Amino acid sequence: MSAIMTTETNTDLLEAPDSTHTSVPAPATPSRALTKPSFFANVVTIAGREVRSYFDSLTAYVVIGITLLAVGGWMFAGDASFWKTDRATMVRMFEMLPWMITGIVAPGVTMRSIAEEKRSGTLELLITLPVRDSEVILGKYIGAMSLVLVLLVGSLLYPVAMFVWPWKLGVLDWGPVWSGYLGALLLSFASVSVGLFFSSITENQIVAFFITSFSLVGLTALGWAVESIPGWGGDVLAFVSFLTRFQPFARGQIDIRAVVYFLSIAIIFLVASFRSLESRKWS
Amino acid sequence: MSNDVMIAASELSKVYGTFRALDKVSFEVRRGEVVGFLGPNGAGKSTTMRILTCFLAPSAGTAKLNGLDIFDSSLEVRQNLGYLPQRAPLYTELSVFEYLRFAASLRQLDRSTFMKRAKTVVEVCGLAQVLGKEIRQLSHGYRQRVGLAQALIHDPPILILDEPTSDLDPNEKAEFLDYLKQIGRDRTVLLSTHNLSEVESACGRAIIVSRGRVVADGMLGELRGRSGKVRYTLTIEDPKGALRASDVSEALAAVSGVATVEQKPSQGKSMTFEVSGADDSDLRPQISQLVLQKGWMLLELRRDSQTLEDVFRALTVGDARRNRKLGAPSAEDDDEDEDDEEDDDDTAAPAARA
Numbered sequence: 001m002s003a004i005m006t007t008e009t010n011t012d013l014l015e016a017p018d019s020t021h022t023s024v025p026a027p028a029t030p031s032r033a034l035t036k037p038s039f040f041a042n043v044v045t046i047a048g049r050e051v052r053s054y055f056d057s058l059t060a061y062v063v064i065g066i067t068l069l070a071v072g073g074w075m076f077a078g079d080a081s082f083w084k085t086d087r088a089t090m091v092r093m094f095e096m097l098p099w100m101i102t103g104i105v106a107p108g109v110t111m112r113s114i115a116e117e118k119r120s121g122t123l124e125l126l127i128t129l130p131v132r133d134s135e136v137i138l139g140k141y142i143g144a145m146s147l148v149l150v151l152l153v154g155s156l157l158y159p160v161a162m163f164v165w166p167w168k169l170g171v172l173d174w175g176p177v178w179s180g181y182l183g184a185l186l187l188s189f190a191s192v193s194v195g196l197f198f199s200s201i202t203e204n205q206i207v208a209f210f211i212t213s214f215s216l217v218g219l220t221a222l223g224w225a226v227e228s229i230p231g232w233g234g235d236v237l238a239f240v241s242f243l244t245r246f247q248p249f250a251r252g253q254i255d256i257r258a259v260v261y262f263l264s265i266a267i268i269f270l271v272a273s274f275r276s277l278e279s280r281k282w283s
Numbered sequence: 284m285s286n287d288v289m290i291a292a293s294e295l296s297k298v299y300g301t302f303r304a305l306d307k308v309s310f311e312v313r314r315g316e317v318v319g320f321l322g323p324n325g326a327g328k329s330t331t332m333r334i335l336t337c338f339l340a341p342s343a344g345t346a347k348l349n350g351l352d353i354f355d356s357s358l359e360v361r362q363n364l365g366y367l368p369q370r371a372p373l374y375t376e377l378s379v380f381e382y383l384r385f386a387a388s389l390r391q392l393d394r395s396t397f398m399k400r401a402k403t404v405v406e407v408c409g410l411a412q413v414l415g416k417e418i419r420q421l422s423h424g425y426r427q428r429v430g431l432a433q434a435l436i437h438d439p440p441i442l443i444l445d446e447p448t449s450d451l452d453p454n455e456k457a458e459f460l461d462y463l464k465q466i467g468r469d470r471t472v473l474l475s476t477h478n479l480s481e482v483e484s485a486c487g488r489a490i491i492v493s494r495g496r497v498v499a500d501g502m503l504g505e506l507r508g509r510s511g512k513v514r515y516t517l518t519i520e521d522p523k524g525a526l527r528a529s530d531v532s533e534a535l536a537a538v539s540g541v542a543t544v545e546q547k548p549s550q551g552k553s554m555t556f557e558v559s560g561a562d563d564s565d566l567r568p569q570i571s572q573l574v575l576q577k578g579w580m581l582l583e584l585r586r587d588s589q590t591l592e593d594v595f596r597a598l599t600v601g602d603a604r605r606n607r608k609l610g611a612p613s614a615e616d617d618d619e620d621e622d623d624e625e626d627d628d629d630t631a632a633p634a635a636r637a
Contacts, residue, residue, distance in 0.1 A: 038391065045388045049374065056376040121372030125433075128336040128368070129389045130361040281340035283299070 042135040043142060046126075050143025054109065063108040064151050067100045071155060082162075088170030090159050094180040094250035097155070098243060101184060102191050102216035105151060109144040110195030111209040114277065119203040137274045141196055148188045152181060176252035183249025186258070187242060190265035191216050197269040200276040216242070223247070287314045289441050289471035290335065294344035297330050297495075304330045306495040307344065314440075317467035319482035320475040322492035323599045328475040329369055331492070332445050335473075336366045348441055362390070365439040369446050371430030375419035379410055379429050382418060386433040397436070404432040407462055409455075423450035431459070435466075442472045448481060460485040479591045489591070493599040506594050513560045514593075515567065518583035519574060520553040526579065528554055534577065538569045553582055 054060040074096040075082050082092060117123035126136060163172040195212040202208050223243025226234050238244045245258040290312040297305040305327045312318050322328050333339040335346055337357045346353045349363045373382055383404070387397040405411055408428040413421060418429060427450045434442060448456045463472055463485050476482060482489050482503070489506055491499040499506055519531070528546050531554065535544045540560055547555040560566050567586055574581045 041391070042389055045385065049377070049385055052381075053374065053376050121368060121370065122374055124333070124338050124368045125366070125372055125430075128338050128361060128364075128366045129386060130358045130391075131389055132358065280338070 039132070039135060042131050043139045046131070046136060046139025047143035047146065050113070050140055051146050053112075054143070054147050057112075059108060059112070060147055060150070063105055063147070064154055067105055067151055068154060068157075070100055070104075071096045072158065075158065088163065088172045090172070090177050090180065091250060093155065093158060094184070094246075097180075097184050098187055098220055098246045099217070101148070101187055102220045102242060103213050105148060106188065106191035106195040106216060107209045107212035109147045110140075110192055110199045110212060111205040112199070113140045113144060113196055114200040114273070115202050115205045115208045119205075133277050134274055137196070137200075137270060137277060141192065141270060141273075144192045144196065145188065148192060149185075152184055152188070156181075173252075176250065179252050179254050180250045182254065183246045183258070186249075186262035187246050190242070190262040190269075193266040193269035193273070197273045197276065200273045220246075288312070288347075289314050290346070290348055290473060292331065292335065292344070292346040295331060295334055295341045295346060296343040297327075297334065297339065298342045304495050305334075305341070308492065308495070308497055309344075310490050310497060310500055312471050312473055314471055315468055316488060317463055317472040317474065317486045319486035319489040320473055320492070321477070321479070321482060321489055321595060322475075324477075326492045326599070327495040328492060329445055330495075332366070332368075332443050332473070332475060336364060336443055337361055362437075363439055364441040364443055365434030365437065366442075367427075367430045367434045367444045367447050370449070371423075371427045373418050373426060373429055373433075376417060378415055378417050379421075379432075380414045382429060383432060383436055387436050390437045392437060400436050400438060404435045407435065408432040409458075424452060424455060427451060428455075440470055442466075442470060442474075444472065444474045446476055447474060448476065448478065456481065457484075479595060483591055491595060491598055498598045499594065503591060507591060513562075513566075514587045515558040515560070515570060516547075516555065516583065516585045516587065517558060517570060517574075518549070518553055518555045518581075519579040520551075520582055522580055524552055526554070531556065531579075534573060535570070538566065538573055540564060540566050540569065555583075 071093050075092040080092070114123070117126065127133070159172060159174075159177055161167060162169050191212075194216060195208070198212045198215070199205070199208040202211070219240065220242040222237045222241035226238045226241065226244055228234075229237060245255070245261055248255045248258065288311050290310075292311075293309050295305050295308040296303070308327065308331055320328050320331070330339065334341050335348060335353065337353050337360055340354070348360045351360045351363065353360050374385070377385065380401075383401055384397065387400070392400065405414060408431050410425075410428055410432055413425055418426060421429070427447065431444075431447060434444065448459060451459060460481060463474070466472070467485075474482075474486065486503065488502050489499070490497060491506075517535070519526075532544045532546060535541060535556060535558055540562070541558055542561040543559050545557045547557055549555040558566070558570065565586065567584060571581065571584060574584075
C-alpha cells in the first residue's frame with residue numbers, strides 16, 4: 001500500500017516544479033508564438049549533461065560513498081547499533097539520512113550547478129543557445145535530483161542485503177521503510193532546491209557548498225531545540241525544522257502537511273533560483 | 284530592402300551602477316556583410332555582443348536581429364544566431380563530439396541534420412583529429428575551433444564572434460578569415476577583435492567603439508581616408524656615417540607642410556623616419572629635394588595613406604591615456620562624463636592597469 005503511494009507521489013512531485021514554473025511570469029520573454037515546442041527535451045538535455053559531469057568529476061562517487069559509509073557506520077557501530085537493539089528495523093538509517101542529505105548530499109550535488117558555470121563562463125554559452133532560463137534551472141535541478149535518486153536507491157542495498165538477500169536477519173516491516181524513503185525524497189526535493197539557489201548567487205562553488213550546508217543543517221538542527229523551548233517558540237521551530245517534519249516518515253506516518261511544506265520550499269527556491277539567474281541581465 | 288538588415292541596434296545603453304558601459308550605441312549590419320567591431324579593451328564590445336545575444340538586457344534601447352526583437356522574441360533571436368563568447372568557455376569534461384551534440388540538441392537539430400552539419404563544421408574547423416578527445420585536453424587554439432564549430436553547427440544566418448581568432452596561430456587565422464569571407468557572402472558576421480590586420484583582410488566595414496560609444500562606422504576605405512592625413516616613410520643613409528638623427532629630424536620638420544617627424548628603428552647606417560603631412564597634398568617633391576640638397580643617400584621614400592591603425596588610435600587615444608591616470612579625468616579628456624572613470628566591463632579600477 002505504502003509502496004504504491006510512494007510511486008504515485010513521486011510522479012506528482014517531479015511534475016510539480018514544472019507546472020508551477022510555467023505559471024511564473026517571465027517579464028523579459030513574453031511567450032509570444034514560440035516556434036520551439038520542446039520544453040522538456042531541453043530540460044532533459046541539460047539534466048543529462050549535468051549527470052554526465054557528476055560522474056566525470058569525483059562529486060558523484062564522493063557524495064554517494066561518504067553517505068553510504070556514514071549511514072552504515074551509524075547503523076552498525078556504537079551503543080544503539082542494529083546489533084545491540086536486536087530489532088528488525090531500519091530506524092537507524094533514517095536517523096542518519098536527513099543529516100547526510102542536508103549536510104553533504106544536497107550541498108555536494110548543487111555546489112557546481114550554477115556557481116561553477118558562472119565562474120568559468122560556460123553559462124554565457126549555455127544561455128545564448130535558444131534555451132529558456134527556466135529550462136536551465138529545471139534541467140540542473142533534475143540533474144541534481146537524479147544523482148540523489150541514485151544515492152537513495154543505493155542505500156536500499158542495506159535493507160535488501162540485511163533482510164532479503166543474502167542475509168535474512170529477521171522479518172522487516174517494509175511500510176516504514178518506504179514512507180521513510182518518501183520522506184527522504186521530499187527532504188531532498190527541498191534541500192536540492194535550496195542548494196541550487198545558493199549556487200546561483202555566488203561564483204564560488206566552495207562558498208555555495210558551505211552556505212547550503214550550514215543553512216540546511218541549521219534548519220534540521222532546529223528540531224533538537226523544539227522540546228527545550230516551550231510555548232509558541234517551540235511551535236515555530238517545529239513548524240520550520242526539517243527534522244521534525246521528517247521524523248514521522250521514518251516511523252511510517254505520511255504527514256500531508258510535511259509533504260506540502262517540503263514541496264513549498266522546493267518551489268519557492270526554484271523560483272528564487274530562476275529569478276537569480278534572470279537577474280544577470282539587469283545588474 | 285529593409286529585411287536585409289540583419290542586426291539593428293538602436294540606442295543601446297547599459298549602465299552598471301554609476302558606470303555607463305554603453306551609451307546609445309546604434310548601428311546596422313546587413314546580409315552579406317562581414318563587419319569588424321573594434322575598440323580598446325573595455326570599450327563595450329563584449330557588452331554589446333552580450334546584449335545582441337540576449338545574455339544581458341540593455342538598460343535602454345533595443346535591438347532587432349533578423350527582424351526579431353531581443354526582448355519580445357529572445358528565443359527566436361538565439362535560434363537565428365551563432366555566438367562565440369570571448370575565450371570560448373566550453374564544458375571541458377565533454378568530448379568535442381559530445382559538445383557539438385549537446386549544442387545541436389539544444390538547437391533542436393534532428394540526428395541526420397546534425398550528422399550532416401557536424402561533418403561540415405568538423406571539416407571547416409579542422410577538428411577531425413580531436414573529435415573524440417575531451418575538451419580539457421585541447422590547446423586554446425583547438426578550444427576556439429570547437430567554439431566556432433558549435434556556433435556554426437546550425438548554419439545560422441547571423442554569426443556573432445567575440446575575438447574568435449585570439450588563440451589561433453597565424454596559419455589558422457588566415458584559414459579562418461578566408462572561411463569567414465566565404466560564408467559571409469550570404470550571411471551576416473559581426474566580429475570583434477583588436478587585431479586590425481584581421482579586419483583589413485576579412486571585413487568590408489568596421490565599427491569602432493570607444494568608451495561605450497560608436498566613434499566611427501563605415502567602409503574601410505572611407506575610414507582610412509577620414510582624417511585626410513598622409514604619411515611618408517623615408518629611409519636615408521649617410522655615406523660618411525657622420526649624420527645625426529636630430530639634424531635630419533630638424534631639417535624635415537622645417538619643410539613646409541610637414542606636421543610631425545618621428546624616427547623609426549633602423550638597421551646599420553641607414554635611418555628611417557616617418558613624416559606626416561598636415562593635409563593631403565603630396566610632400567614627396569619637397570622631401571626629395573631636401574635629400575638632394577643635403578647630399579644624403581636616398582634608400583626609400585614612400586607615401587602611405589592613413590592605415591586603419593592610425594584611425595583607430597586617433598579615435599580611441601583618450602581611453603589609453605585615461606587608463607594610465609589615477610586622478611579625475613582632466614578637461615581635455617572628457618569633461619561631460621565624470622561617471623565613467625571605471626571604464627571596463629569588469630569594472631577594474633584604473634589603478635589596476637596603471
